[in-house]
Amino acid sequence: MEFQDNKAIYLQIAEWICEKIILRQWPPGERIPSVRELAVDLEVNPNTVARTVEFLQNEGMVYLRRGIGLFVADGAVEAATAYLRREFIGKDLPRVFRSMSLLGITAEEFLQGYKAFHHQSN
Numbered sequence: 001m002e003f004q005d006n007k008a009i010y011l012q013i014a015e016w017i018c019e020k021i022i023l024r025q026w027p028p029g030e031r032i033p034s035v036r037e038l039a040v041d042l043e044v045n046p047n048t049v050a051r052t053v054e055f056l057q058n059e060g061m062v063y064l065r066r067g068i069g070l071f072v073a074d075g076a077v078e079a080a081t082a083y084l085r086r087e088f089i090g091k092d093l094p095r096v097f098r099s100m101s102l103l104g105i106t107a108e109e110f111l112q113g114y115k116a117f118h119h120q121s122n
Contacts, residue, residue, distance in 0.1 A: 001013075001042050002017060008042060008051040009048050010048050010049075010051040010055060011032075011052075011055070013038070013042060013044070013048070013049065013052040014052050014055055014056055014083075015082075015084065015087070017052070017056060017061070017062075018061070018080035018083060018084050019084075021061060021072055021076045021077055021080040022077055022080050022081055023079075024077070024082070026072050027072060028072050028073065028074045028075070028076050029064065029071065029072060029074070030071065030072050031068070031069045031070065031071050032062065032070050032071065032072060033071060034051045034070060035050050035053055035070070038052075051072060051088060052070075059079055059080075059083055060073055060076070060079045061073055061076040061079045061083075061115075062076065062082055081093070
């Protein structure tokens, strides 16, 4: 995983985990890698991953079963989707609109680009 400088690493890891949950690569009820395993795989400090896990627990996406491991919570898909939507609408979308304004991209051009992208990705 490549990290960006403009966002806390623990939040970038949280988004990565959210994507895995939304794509059902880690479905509800499934055990996911431990803090230590994730830290090794992502080449980050275990404290950073622990902060991510605490954040995801507070958001209702994962839960810890002492002595057993970390699991994806029921309702995690919805919680992950809601979190990423909030992030997109609050942070990414304003940047998109600013760029559109600066570049003179109309809503129609944007929709055409979206439709072309959507068509290619399906």
